[in-house]
Amino acid sequence: MKIASWNVNSLKARRAHVENYLAKSGLDVLMVQELKGLDFPHKEFEKLGWHTAAVTQKTYNGVAVFSKTPVKVIKDALPGDKNDEQARYLEFETGGIRLIDIYLPNGNPVFSEASPSNRGSDPRLRGDAFSEKFTYKLSWMKRLYKRLKTLREDNIPFAIGGDFNVIPEDMDCYDPKKWLDDALFQPESRAALRKLLHLGLTEAFRALHPNAPGHYTFWDYQAGAWPKNHGIRIDHFLLSPELADRLINCTIDKAPRGWDKPSDHTPIIIEIDP
């Protein structure tokens, strides 16, 4: 069973890419993120032979799944905050497996804007407050921990994939120094990701490719990042023990990043022994 995750950076803009990928990649399930629109073309994809489910909002965020087998939605929002209206979480069952598709908040900027007199000094030494966006990221990760802990305690096997917006380790970016001030690279973000792993989850790519730097899932559109391979690895799959034991392969498919008018992310694929 082949399952992929891909941040498409607007489904509308990447519609042909997604259809092409579904037709040719041999996937059983494709989870996508950052749809950037309220409308989701369920019928059109059903005509192409895919079962679908989506959580969308206007302009921002949005996650969806395409599957060869029927999709039963378990949750269309991350529990823990009824006032959170951002479309970032979809939990479902398909092909006999519980899957979770996430678009984890980016969180930049890390700190609230400094007063003019304080600019230039280190915001951490200054004791600046975290920004609203970074606070939201960390609280979202705390809520995610609670949800995954519940699934573990209930002995429900699952795989969670998506755009985690966290660079796990220094080897997961081309130049760690350039990311020191970024929300994706903060100690708090990385600790929250490790905490998820401490529930007994396996990070699929790193488990199968230990000590292998230079493998990325995102390359900025700017400054020639793609041809220079100046990327970061932020799209991940985490597997509960039952599925980790069935993990055959985990690869990053760089091809779609080289297509015309590409997303800035490229798909990550896991293969599970049926």
Added chain:
DNA sequence: ATGCCTAACCCCGTTAGA
């Protein structure tokens, strides 16, 4: 040291991405 690029919305410059 800074901006670089892309997408959505409608304000066609601003916000967000990462």
